[in-house]
Amino acid sequence: MTQTPAPALRSMLIDGRRVAADGPPLDVLNPATEQLAGQAPDATDAQLDAAIEAAERAFTTWRETPVDERRAVLRGIAAVIGEHLEELAVLLTTEQGKPLAAARGELQSAVHWCEGFAELDVPAEEIRATDTQRVRIRHVPLGVVAGLVPWNVPVALAMWKIAPALLTGNTIVVKPSPFTPLTMLRIGELLAQAHVVPAGVLNIISGGDHLGPKLSEHPRVRKVAFTGSTATGKRVMASAARNLARVTLELGGNDAAIVLPDVDVDVVAEKVFWAGFMNSGQVCVASKRIYVHDEIYDAFARRFSELAGQVKVGDGLDEGVSLGPLQNRVQYEKVVRLIDKTAADGEKFLVRGDIPEGPGYFIHPTVVDDPADDADIVRLEPFGPVVPLLRFRDIDEVVERANASEYGLGGSVWSGDTEAAERIAARIATGVVWINDGPRLAPDLPFGGHKSSGLGVENGTAGLLEYLDTQVLWSSTS
Numbered sequence: 001m002t003q004t005p006a007p008a009l010r011s012m013l014i015d016g017r018r019v020a021a022d023g024p025p026l027d028v029l030n031p032a033t034e035q036l037a038g039q040a041p042d043a044t045d046a047q048l049d050a051a052i053e054a055a056e057r058a059f060t061t062w063r064e065t066p067v068d069e070r071r072a073v074l075r076g077i078a079a080v081i082g083e084h085l086e087e088l089a090v091l092l093t094t095e096q097g098k099p100l101a102a103a104r105g106e107l108q109s110a111v112h113w114c115e116g117f118a119e120l121d122v123p124a125e126e127i128r129a130t131d132t133q134r135v136r137i138r139h140v141p142l143g144v145v146a147g148l149v150p151w152n153v154p155v156a157l158a159m160w161k162i163a164p165a166l167l168t169g170n171t172i173v174v175k176p177s178p179f180t181p182l183t184m185l186r187i188g189e190l191l192a193q194a195h196v197v198p199a200g201v202l203n204i205i206s207g208g209d210h211l212g213p214k215l216s217e218h219p220r221v222r223k224v225a226f227t228g229s230t231a232t233g234k235r236v237m238a239s240a241a242r243n244l245a246r247v248t249l250e251l252g253g254n255d256a257a258i259v260l261p262d263v264d265v266d267v268v269a270e271k272v273f274w275a276g277f278m279n280s281g282q283v284c285v286a287s288k289r290i291y292v293h294d295e296i297y298d299a300f301a302r303r304f305s306e307l308a309g310q311v312k313v314g315d316g317l318d319e320g321v322s323l324g325p326l327q328n329r330v331q332y333e334k335v336v337r338l339i340d341k342t343a344a345d346g347e348k349f350l351v352r353g354d355i356p357e358g359p360g361y362f363i364h365p366t367v368v369d370d371p372a373d374d375a376d377i378v379r380l381e382p383f384g385p386v387v388p389l390l391r392f393r394d395i396d397e398v399v400e401r402a403n404a405s406e407y408g409l410g411g412s413v414w415s416g417d418t419e420a421a422e423r424i425a426a427r428i429a430t431g432v433v434w435i436n437d438g439p440r441l442a443p444d445l446p447f448g449g450h451k452s453s454g455l456g457v458e459n460g461t462a463g464l465l466e467y468l469d470t471q472v473l474w475s476s477t478s
């Protein structure tokens with residue numbers, strides 16, 4: 001077993017320097033033990049203002065910094081994370097709960113995002129060039145960006161905001177969730193030491209529930225890049241509206257996986273199992289409603305349940321653990337209530353996972369057997385290790401059921417006939433549909449939700465444009 005690191009009081013990154021707590025810090029708990037994982041500063045109003053002012057000052061030079069130098073800074077951030085990957089992975093598991101291998105994977109993904117963004121070009125177009133006129137479209141940075149990040153993937157999702165903001169010439173103030181601030185703060189400490197980012201270009205602050213609203217409604221923030229729940233996303237949009245700040249909202253999801261009868265049941269059941277249960281179901285694009293064709297439903301359910309019973313749940317620092325605890329008590333109690341409500345509604349379970357006495361917010365994988373379409377377990381985003389299998393008989397019927405959701409984030413179709421699966425995928429009303437694959441994302445591909453799953457996209461050229469205003473330069477020869 002890897003040793004739990006001694007809890008430390010972290011500092012924030014403001015104006016290129018480590019900034020200590022000015023007042024009582026926040027306790028951050030290890031969700032596997034409910035012991036202290038570390039402490040984070042609870043930023044005061046003056047510290048928030050200092051971070052915004054530093055970002056605003058840095059913007060005047062950063063926006064003029066040649067893009068190749070900005071690319072080099074992204075690669076520098078990637079190198080710092082890469083050099084300290086093991087230390088950061090242990091800290092991430094300690095505060096977030098995910099198994100150590102998954103924590104390493106998240107940090108590698110953060111490195112990949114910085115390096116991937118460093119390869120992207122900021123678009124510019126020449127529309128007309130004649131003897132008498134030249135018309136070009138430029139895209140210019142906005143100013144100070146606020147990055148608000150949830151607790152399920154705290155480092156990678158912060159990089160989804162930092163990398164595009166910095167590449168496009170904006171500066172940023174990032175605020176991790178109060179449940180998982182430690183790894184991002186540690187990255188800030190390492191960056192302050194390594195001097196790879198000019199002062200004020202990237203600021204990382206932490207704080208309790210008061211801080212998110214103050215950051216998103218700050219009059220000097222020009223854009224809010226938010227990942228989190230749909231309910232909070234609506235509040236963020238309302239507060240950004242006061243200053244007409246731009247918003248990108250990456251919100252909740254209730255992804256459908258549609259499994260056709262021509263699949264290899266054992267192989268696909270295992271892939272879909274992990275698409276549903278990875279990170280203990282705390283993933284926006286996890287498969288949360290699994291529609292299985294009637295002809296194979298029983299065989300699929302057997303294999304799926306077998307896996308649910310076999311998987312090792314425990315402290316992410318222990319060898320061989322595949323699923324960690326729920327990240328925090330609020331989420332744990334929400335999922336326990338949803339499972340109890342599903343039972344009270346008379347729905348049946350293929351597997352009703354153990355919920356051991358504490359310490360630790362552990363819930364073992366739970367699989368619900370063909371519940372009603374209007375059951376809470378089908379309608380709501382559980383964000384935990386509980387997944388319903390649903391029987392279907394007809395393609396039109398399953399497409400309609402998959403689309404009967406307020407959410408529209410992702411989905412998947414599984415079939416031996418890829419073209420047939422693609423035709424079904426095109427009818428699913430979501431921002432991304434995977435065919436014969438679990439959730440996959442890439443820095444060069446736009447990602448964003450339809451309907452209540454979001455507004456705008458992150459990643460790819462389309463994602464870069466969300467950090468830029470458009471400017472037409474129209475010159476005529478006099």
Ligand code: NAD
Pocket residue numbers: 148149150151152153157175176177178209211212213214216227228229230232233235236250251252253283284381383409449453454
């Ligand atoms: P949350 O909405 O509670 O919090 C997200 C972040 O916003 C945190 O940093 C929080 O402190 C901050 N915040 C809270 N209230 C705020 C306010 N009024 N103004 C500004 N900031 C505020 O989300 P969570 O519980 O941390 O994360 C789980 C949710 O995130 C799930 O619904 C999940 O589907 C969603 N999610 C979406 C994506 C995506 O890319 N679409 C990715 C990961 C998670």
